[in-house]
Amino acid sequence: MVQIGTVKSIGYAEDYNYDLDDRQELVKTVTGAVAVDPWANQRRNTGDVVSFSAEFDNASATVIQGYWSTRQRVTVILDDDTRIDNARIIVRRISLIDGFYKSHKRLGIEVWRV
DSSP: OOEETTEEOEEEEEEEEEEOOOOOOOEEEETTEEEEOTTTTOOOSTTOEEEEEEEEEHHHHHHHHHHHHHTOOEEEEOTTOOEEEEEEEEEEEEEEOTTOTTTEEEEEEEEEEO
16 A cells, blocks of 8 residues: 555555656856756755556545645655655546546556655
8 A cells, every 4th residue: 555644545556657866967057157066976866756556535535636736745655665755746647446436536646755
């Protein structure tokens, strides 16, 4: 099960994707001077995105949509017990489930490390 803030999914999540932040160096020009990111050549987790789909009861889906609309930062615990603190949730897809359309929804979710 996936836990997002205070709610848990029904069963395991599916279709996991990990998009890693592959920035190695950030170079900007600030008032004519070149500024280089002090974390140059070190990988960091802050830009990573984890996406998946999972089934939730309607009340839990409403709570997750609230996290999304208010941009509230939450803790996410994935199926493999990976903990992502201080994450933002984006709901990419909302699907109704045959036979359970009044009580359950399948959400396509992105979890952004910030």
